[in-house]
């Protein structure tokens with residue numbers, strides 16, 4: 056088991072990718088601290104600690120870190136999977152929506168990193184940020200989301216250098232379009248869901264969406280000691296979308 060005796064925080068644990076990460080970490084023997092905004096997490100197991108709250112709120116992040124310290128002492132792995140996408144042409148985007156996107160994808164990640172790095176043991180630890188292919192390429196209608204995920208990459212790279220002396224590694228998994236329930240239901244809202252799916256798939260070199268489990272596999276690799284000499288890296292899991 057690759058995460059035996061490892062304590063891991065997974066944010067956005069109630070989502071498609073977050074759930075896949077949680078299942079894979081559980082299989083690999085991790086002790087889990089899970090967080091999301093919903094009051095309850097139906098997929099949590101009795102041994103998991105689930106704490107609900109908004110990661111944009113520093114008081115909540117501080118209390119989450121305090122609960123982690125009280126329950127587990129140290130935290131070895133943090134998966135920053137939470138995120139928020141608001142699609143809008145740039146000239147029509149409200150300031151509040153823009154602020155929400157930047158806070159929910161970038162500033163909240165900074166808050167979690169700031170409050171959880173001190174909980175990592177003297178031997179070190181690993182942060183894995185879930186970014187996006189759109190953090191590396193521009194996309195009409197997704198400009199603020201791209202800016203936030205691009206910022207997340209630079210947050211990770213800078214932190215990787217700053218915390219290397221403490222053996223804290225910081226990396227990014229950058230998924231492409233992934234078949235999560237939210238993406239699948241957005242396809243179903245189209246006039247011709249199958250035609251829309253084919254159009255989206257035709258833009259991806261591997262001609263299909265990722266599964267949440269394929270993204271979780273990359274997260275597991277960067278969380279585990281198999282990647283012990285990798286830090287400040289961005290691992291695209293996008294079927295070749297950003298290879299052009």
Ligand SMILES: NC(=O)c1ccc[n+]([C@@H]2O[C@H](COP(=O)([O-])OP(=O)(O)OC[C@H]3O[C@@H](n4cnc5c(N)ncnc54)[C@H](OP(=O)(O)O)[C@@H]3O)[C@@H](O)[C@H]2O)c1
Pocket residue numbers: 066067068069070071072073090091092093108109110111136137138139140159163185186187188229230231232233234235237238
């Ligand atoms: N699915 C894709 O195609 C795709 C592609 C590229 C990147 N990604 C990235 O992958 C990650 C997971 O995406 P997903 O599609 O599996 O799930 P998702 O449905 O977008 O869920 C994101 C999760 O983040 C949580 N969250 C958002 N803002 C938060 C906040 N301020 N505080 C606490 N929790 C917050 C949500 O909690 P609530 O449900 O409680 O609000 C939810 O559990 C995201 O970072 C996303 O940007 C996804």
